[in-house]
Amino acid sequence: DAGITQSPRHKVTETGTPVTLRCHQTENHRYMYWYRQDPGHGLRLIHYSYGVKDTDKGEVSDGYSVSRSKTEDFLLTLESATSSQTSVYFCAIRMELNTGELFFGEGSRLTVL
Amino acid sequence: AQSVTQLDSHVSVSEGTPVLLRCNYSSSYSPSLFWYVQHPNKGLQLLLKYTSAATLVKGINGFEAEFKKSETSFHLTKPSAHMSDAAEYFCVVGNAGNNRKLIWGLGTSLAVNP
Numbered sequence: 258d259a260g261i262t263q264s265p266r267h268k269v270t271e272t273g274t275p276v277t278l279r280c281h282q283t284e285n286h287r288y289m290y291w292y293r294q295d296p297g298h299g300l301r302l303i304h305y306s307y308g309v310k311d312t313d314k315g316e317v318s319d320g321y322s323v324s325r326s327k328t329e330d331f332l333l334t335l336e337s338a339t340s341s342q343t344s345v346y347f348c349a350i351r352m353e354l355n356t357g358e359l360f361f362g363e364g365s366r367l368t369v370l
Numbered sequence: 371a372q373s374v375t376q377l378d379s380h381v382s383v384s385e386g387t388p389v390l391l392r393c394n395y396s397s398s399y400s401p402s403l404f405w406y407v408q409h410p411n412k413g414l415q416l417l418l419k420y421t422s423a424a425t426l427v428k429g430i431n432g433f434e435a436e437f438k439k440s441e442t443s444f445h446l447t448k449p450s451a452h453m454s455d456a457a458e459y460f461c462v463v464g465n466a467g468n469n470r471k472l473i474w475g476l477g478t479s480l481a482v483n484p
Contacts, residue, residue, distance in 0.1 A: 299460065299474040300414075347413060357402055357421075357464055357472065361413035 260284070261362035263348050269368045276335040278365050280348030282328075288351035289331040290359065291315075291323060293344040300347070306331055338369045372397045374463045376475035384483050389433075389448040391478045393461030396442060403444045404462040405435055408477075414460065420444065431455070456482045 260283035270276055280289060291303040292315075302315030304323040312323050320342060324332045335342055345366050349359040377392040395401060405417040418429025425437040431454075435446045444461060458479050464472035 297476065299476045301474075302472070349414075358404070358416055358419060359414075359472075361415070363413045364411075 261348060261350060261360065263346075263362040263365045265365060266363065267366045269370065270338055271370050272339055273337050276338050276367065276369075278333040278346055278348075278367070280331045280333070280362060282331075282350050284350075285328050286350040286352070287328075289325065290349040290351070291321075291331065291333045292347045292349065293317065294347060294364070295344050303333065303346075335367075338367075340369050343367060343369045372401065372463050372465075372471065372473045374461050374473050374475045376459075376461050376478050378478050379476065380479045380481070382481040382483060383451045385453055386450050389446070389451045389455065389480065391446040391459050391461075391480065393444045393446065393475060394442055395444060395461070395463040397463055399465070401463050402465065403435075403437060404464070405429065405433070405444075405446050406460045406462060408458040408460065410457070417446070417459070451480075451482045453482050453484065456480055 262281045264279045288307055290305040292300045294300050301317045303317055303321050304312055304315055306312045306325040309325055322334045345364045347364050348362040352358045352360050373396045375394045383389055403420040406414040407417050408414045417433050418427045418435055420427045420437045428434045433448045435444050437444055458477045460477050461475040462472055
């Protein structure tokens with residue numbers, strides 16, 4: 258199984274502060290994704306990456322930025338956190354190129370007060 | 371355009387009885403379809419996937435799903451529920467070549483009663 262580690266797993270912060278979530282994989286999967294999960298909305302794609310320094314926006318990218326300087330790390334940054342960004346964030350990697358199967362990390366719960 | 375609808379937000383069954391979680395989809399081209407499971411406070415795990423091969427797909431933990439193009443459905447079933455099956459289940463439709471286009475259902479919460 259692919260190893261995905263998300264950090265931190267839990268974070269409480271205040272409105273207006275910057276927050277960075279990290280996703281680390283132990284294998285060289287090319288595609289990595291950041292989703293947020295909210296009640297009533299299911300999973301929504303924030304950003305994804307298709308290689309080092311190659312990223313693109315998902316459906317809910319406003320207020321978020323990402324970086325991928327190494328294959329194994331995909332960072333999600335909230336430049337100035339807002340209460341609407343309180344959510345559970347999941348990182349995923351694409352396991353098989355042709356089928357679209359995703360493998361998920363265990364999530365990072367972010368609370369913005 | 372693609373969309374997915376999970377017809378039940380909550381399903382409750384007794385242990386040992388069959389499970390049916392319903393999913394309808396809409397797609398303008400031949401879709402890929404997935405079911406994922408999420409146990410409380412855990413990440414999501416792939417249960418099974420349909421990618422234009424056999425229409426009856428078998429997954430992990432005794433689950434299976436049948437792709438019915440005429441009904442635009444991909445319902446998830448299991449003959450006999452186990453307590454450990456209690457979780458949230460998500461139906462997903464997409465274009466296998468482009469994960470940006472994955473569309474997630476809102477989920478069905480499955481409760482299994484002793």
